Amino acid sequence: MIVVEHLTKRFGRVTAVDDLSFQVRPGLVTGFLGPNGAGKSTTMRMILGLDRPTAGRITVNGRRFVDQAAPLHEIGSLLEARAVHPGRSARNHLLALAATTGVPTRRVDEVLDIVGLTSVARQRAGAFSLGMGQRLGIAGALLADPEVVMLDEPANGLDPEGIVWIRELLQGLAREGRTVFVSSHLISEMALTAEHLVIVGRGRLIADLPVSELTGTSDRVTVRSPRAGDLAALLIDRGITVTSVSTDQLEVTGLPVEEIGRRAFDGGIMLHTLTPHSISLEQAFIDLTHDSVQYAPTEVSTRTVAA
Amino acid sequence: MSSILSDELAAVDAPGPADGPAPRPSVLALTFRGILRAEWIKLRTVRSTRMTCFAALVAVIGLGALAAAVSAGDITAPEGPRHAGGFGSATDPTAISLSGVLLAQLIVAVIGVLAVTNEYGTGMIRAYFAAVPTRLPLLWAKAIVVAVVVTAGSLIAAVVAFLVGQSVLGSGVDLGDPGVVRAVLGAALYLGVISVLGVAVGALLRHTAGSVAVLFATLLIIPQLLVAILPGDWSTAITPYLPSNAGSALMTVSGSDTLLAPAAGAAVLAGWVGLLLVGAAWRMRTTDA
Ligand SMILES: Nc1ncnc2c1ncn2[C@@H]1O[C@H](COP(=O)(O)OP(=O)(O)OP(=O)(O)O)[C@@H](O)[C@H]1O
Ligand SMILES: [Mg+2]
Numbered sequence: 001m002i003v004v005e006h007l008t009k010r011f012g013r014v015t016a017v018d019d020l021s022f023q024v025r026p027g028l029v030t031g032f033l034g035p036n037g038a039g040k041s042t043t044m045r046m047i048l049g050l051d052r053p054t055a056g057r058i059t060v061n062g063r064r065f066v067d068q069a070a071p072l073h074e075i076g077s078l079l080e081a082r083a084v085h086p087g088r089s090a091r092n093h094l095l096a097l098a099a100t101t102g103v104p105t106r107r108v109d110e111v112l113d114i115v116g117l118t119s120v121a122r123q124r125a126g127a128f129s130l131g132m133g134q135r136l137g138i139a140g141a142l143l144a145d146p147e148v149v150m151l152d153e154p155a156n157g158l159d160p161e162g163i164v165w166i167r168e169l170l171q172g173l174a175r176e177g178r179t180v181f182v183s184s185h186l187i188s189e190m191a192l193t194a195e196h197l198v199i200v201g202r203g204r205l206i207a208d209l210p211v212s213e214l215t216g217t218s219d220r221v222t223v224r225s226p227r228a229g230d231l232a233a234l235l236i237d238r239g240i241t242v243t244s245v246s247t248d249q250l251e252v253t254g255l256p257v258e259e260i261g262r263r264a265f266d267g268g269i270m271l272h273t274l275t276p277h278s279i280s281l282e283q284a285f286i287d288l289t290h291d292s293v294q295y296a297p298t299e300v301s302t303r304t305v306a307a
Numbered sequence: 308m309s310s311i312l313s314d315e316l317a318a319v320d321a322p323g324p325a326d327g328p329a330p331r332p333s334v335l336a337l338t339f340r341g342i343l344r345a346e347w348i349k350l351r352t353v354r355s356t357r358m359t360c361f362a363a364l365v366a367v368i369g370l371g372a373l374a375a376a377v378s379a380g381d382i383t384a385p386e387g388p389r390h391a392g393g394f395g396s397a398t399d400p401t402a403i404s405l406s407g408v409l410l411a412q413l414i415v416a417v418i419g420v421l422a423v424t425n426e427y428g429t430g431m432i433r434a435y436f437a438a439v440p441t442r443l444p445l446l447w448a449k450a451i452v453v454a455v456v457v458t459a460g461s462l463i464a465a466v467v468a469f470l471v472g473q474s475v476l477g478s479g480v481d482l483g484d485p486g487v488v489r490a491v492l493g494a495a496l497y498l499g500v501i502s503v504l505g506v507a508v509g510a511l512l513r514h515t516a517g518s519v520a521v522l523f524a525t526l527l528i529i530p531q532l533l534v535a536i537l538p539g540d541w542s543t544a545i546t547p548y549l550p551s552n553a554g555s556a557l558m559t560v561s562g563s564d565t566l567l568a569p570a571a572g573a574a575v576l577a578g579w580v581g582l583l584l585v586g587a588a589w590r591m592r593t594t595d596a
Contacts, residue, residue, distance in 0.1 A: 049440040050433055051595040066440040070335045077437050083430035085353055092352040099345040100438045101335050140434060144335055 001026055001179055002047060002148060007056035009042050009203075016042040018203035020056070024181045026147075029174045031194030031211070032183040035289050039203040040183040041079065044152050048077055061147055072101040076146030078154060082133035086126025090117055090136050093125055094143060103144050111139040114169075130157030138166070148179040155189055167193045187285040201289040214284055221252045221260055224273035231271075234263045248272070342444050345435075346422075346452040355421060360456070363414040363498070364464045370407030371468030375475035378403050400480045401487050401560045404472020405465060405494045408558065412501045412551070415457045416522040419505020422453050424515040436596050443588055450506045450584065458499030465494040486560040489569060493557030500576050501526070504550065507580065510587035526551050550579045 002024040009017040017039040024030045032040050045051040049065045068074045084093050094108045112121045115135040134157050155163050174180045184190050191211050199207040225231050228250050232242045240254035257276045264271050350356050426432035439445050469491050473480050512518045530549050534542050547567045556572025
């Protein structure tokens, strides 16, 4: 469990993270999404105590991170792939990290096996490909059997097979009741991996919602009817937008097709077309993050509460 | 058990496994002993450590023997002052045999610097800060491990250099003579201290090239420069307190009026390293990694 409250980080005049609050719960994969420079890495660095917050509070499993008896056991993390001395072998790299917290050698060999690096464990890490470096970083994150697993863009540099592998790994960890927090700027990948999303833009929280809602809320429906005007009157309601495209055509957002069809039937209105356009996840994501740039801060936080 | 992670690991504060014959949980906790072990593993598993340690040994023994040979008249010295700004005096046989320290100090300074800057350069330091969020134990452990390794290696090198040097010189001085053991130990301690100075400067600057440049300047260039530009009495008042000259005081048997007494030299060295370590600790604690 990670609890972030009113977190702010300024670098000089740049506000990288701006009054950000969210929780990452155990038992599911939470995706941390946002465009480049949104403040994802900075937030993760603050969770680990690497950057000092300008304001705000973070607890990991109920305690401040510096107060943990075995920090590596509370949070296993990967922030930078290939953060390894190029001349040291993968196994020695992990042995040294393991030693700090008393993780036995047997466990080092176990995580090497989990990430599939056993055969190259004694080779210089400098010779590793980007994907192998990423796997070594993940091995380091799993080393001390952590309650929370936090990975910054773990899919970077992995081949398609590797991406499927990490997806299954993360979901498996969540099933074991662990807290899994993974950043990405690829919504399509996150939609397959995560159950819950925390979306940020320009350091602010844009949305904190289950993946299913992100797809649900973005549906737009095209309706054609000879009595389009009468139909519009039946559909219009709070939170529903009805746009008249031509005399016999409407664009409706905020209502599922089934409901539109039912209301038309109840009103005795004949329909010629009823077409849902499920906006792609990418589009939903772009719309959301695009909004954050345009909306004033107060409106952004209203949206947040609504979501 | 089909858990992705180990069922056998448990932190001190975690409840034991609820079911089944519990495997003996190995207790996970961050300890200073563990951090020391980690630093020792890191130091010995890169080739640059082995190479620099070997180079330091060769420097102490080889240059010591060479200086002894020059002094004994077996080899003709080039024109010019033989020990300008360096260690030892032309007349102290012990100091002559230990003059390889002049070069070795630069090598051990680099060992100390690299132990820190390599980790900043690769980003590995951040993985360690995540494991040791209070950070400073990492600095202390690094300083201790580097100091122990360098001092131990230097002691062996200094004893060998002394024995070889005296036999080349035919001086008749041996380890039992007054002040000799202190000088040989002093050489080893001095190199240990300089390696810690390397750790401290590395942690202050976080970059290899800058740290190495600062240390070279401090150990080699500044002492000579001060002698050259300061009025004579200023120079005699200030230069003995420079780290390299304080180290010289430890290694010379027949004292000299340009050097401090051995105990004072040791105190001055301790002061330098203490000051820089405090600075390094402050920077490590307060600056974002
Ligand atoms: N050390 C620093 N000094 C100054 N500015 C910084 C620093 N670190 C981050 N920033 C700024 O903070 C903002 C957020 O950066 P951050 O790396 O957290 O974004 P991100 O969401 O991880 O982006 P990406 O998807 O590209 O990884 C950026 O504008 C970045 O330029
Ligand atoms: Mg990032």
